[in-house]
Structures are given as C-alpha cells and as structure tokens.
Amino acid sequence: MADPVIETQGLQKSFKGLDALSGLDLNVPAGSIFGFLGRNGAGKTTTIKLLMGFLKPDGGHARIFGLAATDAAAGVEIRRRVGFVSEEKDLYPYMTVEQIIRFTRSFFPKWRDDLVRRYLKLFDLPPNRKIPDLSKGMRSKLMLLLGISHGAELLILDEPTEGLDPVAVEDVLRELVALAAAEGTTVFFSSRQLGEVEQIADHVCIIDRGAAIVTGSLDDLKAQYQRLRIVFGEESRTPIRWVDGAEHVRQEGRTVEILARRNVDAILNQARSLPGASVECFPVTLKEIFLEHMRRN
C-alpha cells in the first residue's frame, strides 16, 4: 500500500490556552480526493496552516510526502509540490491578474501554461484587471488557477468554493475531478458544504472541536452506518437494552429509531426477535452522520 501523501499523528495546537486542535490523526492516501468537513471554528484552517508550515504544532507531527512539515528546508520542497488556496483568497492588491500569474510562474519549473489558458477562459478572468477590482468569486477562481497550474502532486485547498455561485462551484469541482483523473493529483480540501464533499470525495474526515469524529473512506462509512426504524404493536414501558453498536436510540410512542454504527446484523436480529415488532432499514446520509455527532456533542 502506497505511503499516505499527508499524515498527521496527534497533532495539537492551542492559542492563548484554548485548544484549537487536540490530537488530530489524518491519513490522506495518494490519488484520493479527501474532504475535510467541520463547522466554523472546528479546527479546519488551523490544521491546514499547520500542514503548510504557517504555524508550528504544540504536539504531534505532520508529514507531507514523507517530509516533516515543520522543517524549514523540507517545507520549501513540500511547497514546490503543493498547490494551495488559503481561506481568505487575498492576493497582492498592487498586481493585475496577468502580473501575478507571471510572478507565480517564476517559482515553479513545472508550470503548465496550457492549464493557465484553459482556466483563464473557463473562469473568465480578465488578464489586465487589478486584483482589488475583481469580485470575491473571481479572486477565489484566480487563486485556484495559481494553485492548480504549477503541476502540483497535491492540492491543499481551504474552502475553495466559498463565495462561488452554483455554476462556478460545479466548474471548480469538475476541474478538481479532471485533475485527479488525468494527473493522479491528490486533492485535500476543507469545506462546510456536505454536498460538495459527498459529490467528489472518496475519503472524508469530520472534525469538531479540534478532534476527528469520523474518518475514512466514504463508501465504507456509508456501509457501516444504517438507520433502523422499529414499530411496536404496543408502547413498551421498559427500556430495551440494545446490543453494542446501537449508537443513537430515540423513542417516540411506539416507534424506535436507531442509528447503528456497527454490528448491524446483531441489532437487526435483536429487533426482529422483539414481540410485535416490524423493522425497516434505511441507508444513512453523510448529513445525518454529521448532524447526529453534532447533536451529541
């Protein structure tokens, strides 16, 4: 099995005594599209800043391409192979689109002029316009262009579609997918939009309050979780002790709903064995997994 492109172990960071990250383990396989989901303030941007070397961790370590993200010399090598888009999407206010492309190009020997031409056209970016005169959406697209066009093996994107209209979002997602398919680029992106992550990611990590809640392949996650709905003939007075794996049990009258994270067949058997019970089973969406964990916390 190939080495992970991004690997963190016990990554910790606190600001002024408050924990932003309290031991994050990440494992991003090569060639995957990895969605990093979380609420505002969950620790997504802090993680990305640690990966890029803007911050130094208080504990644990982070490796990209097997190199230590905190080492200064390794950092230069890492950044040569990584395309990055920051949360703020701010660029130099004294440059035009064309100037910043020329500027960025000078740092990357593997620059792809063909990709630049394609994205300038696709994103409709006027080359001679000064950056502050661009709308926020266009600045996002410009930053994406700069991050994608230098033949990077890995993209680290902080909310790349934020502020974009639905058509532009679809364009961006399509380009990311095309890069992954054509060049085998690994894409690591953070997002608050479940829909985008569900659409293109094959691996997912949901982070809340600085720790990973759920992490792994999206297909495996969907297979792991099942929602069971059991309707009884009569309302049961005594609470039922469900077998291990029944994560979230809610009862309303004669209906009981269970979110099962594992051991589904054992729970099913137990449910069916109860007198007068009819059992239904539903697949669980990522949104439900996300909300269920938020509710519990």
Added chain:
Amino acid sequence: MLWYKGWLETRFRVLFVLGCFLFPVGFFLRHIDPPLPRAVVENLLNSLALFLLFIPVLLAGAGINTQRILFGTYKGLHGSVYFTLSLPVSRLRMLATRAGLGMLETVGVLAALSCGAWFMLPAPRVYLTCSDLFAYWVTVSICVSAFYALSVFLATFLGDEEQMGASIVLILILLMLSTAVSVPSSLNIWRAIGQSSRLITHTFPWASMGISLGGAAILFLAAMRVVQTHEY
C-alpha cells in the same frame, strides 16, 4: 521574481521620496556653500539628518506581510501573507531579497539626492567639492543602515507598512535619548549624518559608522530569527 514584487511595492515610495526630498536637500546644502556661521550650518545639517532618516523607514520591509503601496486603512494581517508563505521560497530568502532591495533603493535615493543637490549648488562651487558630497553620501548610507535595519526588524512582526509609524516613533525616542544622555559625539550616529558630517569636518566619522554597521548587523540577525519562528 521576488525583486519584481518588492519593486512593485516600493517604486512609488521611491518616487515620492525623491520628489519630496530633492528640494529640501538642495535647500539645505545651498546654505553650506558659501558657508554660513558654523552654528547655523550645524543646525541645518541636523534638521536635514532628521529628514533623511525617513528615507530608510519608508523603503524598509521584510517581504512577508505586505499589504499596499503607500497608505491605506490598517487591516492587520493581510490574507496575502498566506499566499506569499505558500511559495516554495524560504522565509530567509524572502527577507534577504526585500531587505536587500530596500537598502539598494535607500542608497540609490541618497545618491540621487546628493547628485541633485550638487547641481542645485550655485556655481562656482568653492566650499563643497564633489568628493565631499561623495563622502557625505557614503557616510550617510552607512549611518542610516542601523535605522534601516531597525525598520526591517519591526517589519518582521508588525508588517511592512505598519512598521513605518512604529519606526518613526522609536527613532524619535532614540534621538531624544541621545540628546538627554550625553553620548560622545564621535559615537553619535545622528550627529554623523548631521552636524559632524563630512561636509563640515572633512573627516570620516569612523566610530559612528562602525556602530551603525554593528547595530545593523545585530538587528538583521534578530529579524532573521523572528522571520523563522513567527507564526501566521
């Protein structure tokens, strides 16, 4: 193309400085040839020195946290710092390039001002010779380097534009201290640019130049340290 970026950031400042300072410098130096009473000349030169200290402050930078060309609303940490830091360049190289460019510009501007002043002096130029002005240029360049380095050091954690205000305040405090505490005039850098300068004494203020270079070296090292450990 870090030089290009630095140039785009500073080119208007260079023009601004040249435009603002050419006539004051010329005005000041005119009053040395033919020579006025020594005390008057010394005062003039000291005032000129104060002016000249603005030049390195305006042109200094660390190259990492930059926002705008000259003036604008204070915004704290500008998002573009993340773009800059995401480039495959070491932070030390960014600092060295921007600080180097600013120093070259400072020295260049001082040269231009000296030449300009030379041409503004009425002929025949009896008292001040060309070599005097050349030596003046060398002296001033070396003596402002400490203040330049101070600005660069402040820029590493305040930001390239934010450092200007802080630098000016700090320099004024240092100047007031140097007049309050009696620093021997051979060591006083300000005096070296001002009343003790080559234009009057016709000698090089070696001690002051040495101190300035030493101070500059220490401040640059400190700036390097900050740049490597700073978190954004």
Added chain:
Amino acid sequence: MFFRLNPSSGVPIYLQLMEQIKHAIETGALRAGDQLPTIRKLAEDLVMNPNTVVRAYRELQHEGIIELRHGSGAFISESVAGQTRVTRKAQTIVQSALERLMSLGLTEDEARRLFENELSLLRAETHTEGGRHG
C-alpha cells in the same frame, strides 16, 4: 451517458453507478459489446470521483457484466445476452407474486413498500457481511 447519481443519498455512489449501468443494459440502452466511457471522461461528465468510477467498473467486471480490455477501455461483455433469459424468468416470478399479493387485497403502494423494505433489509445484511469478510 445519461446517468443520474445522487451523492447525498446514503447509498454509496459506486453502487448507484453500477445500478444505472445494469439498468441501461436491461432497457437495451447498452448492449453486449458496447464501449463504456473512459474513467476520466465519466468522472468529468458526471463530476464524480474517478476512483469511484474505477471501483464500479471493477465490481462490474467481477460480476462478469463488463470486460476491462487493457489499453482499449471498458466494454459490455457478451455474456449479458444470456442475462435477458434470467431477466425473463425473474419477471415471471415477480408477476405471479404480485398477482398473489393483489388477491390478498393489497394496494399497489402497499406492495411497493413491502418490496422496498425487504430489499433494504437484505442490503443491510449483505453490507455487514461484506464488511466483515471484505
């Protein structure tokens, strides 16, 4: 390729894609010997993860429905022609089951819900089993 995927449903996307390809074969939109789009093209057209396409194609190959010819692409295998016979048999079974359910007095909707429920129960069991052994 007119495939419709729902990324927000709880059903893994690769399964949905497999379903859609099989359905296309059943309705005759795809026939034995037809070529499927390349992984890259399908991923771009549907804006979906290319690894997901790979997984769907591999599973379909495992089930014998498509062939992955090295260098040329993915093709519907000839053996699907035989599938139509199975489909016809299955159709007869479902027809007779429905007749019997209707004779019990069930409505169309009730019958549909029954089938869907049993199918999802079946799917849940196969998944956990697959998770243990897979």
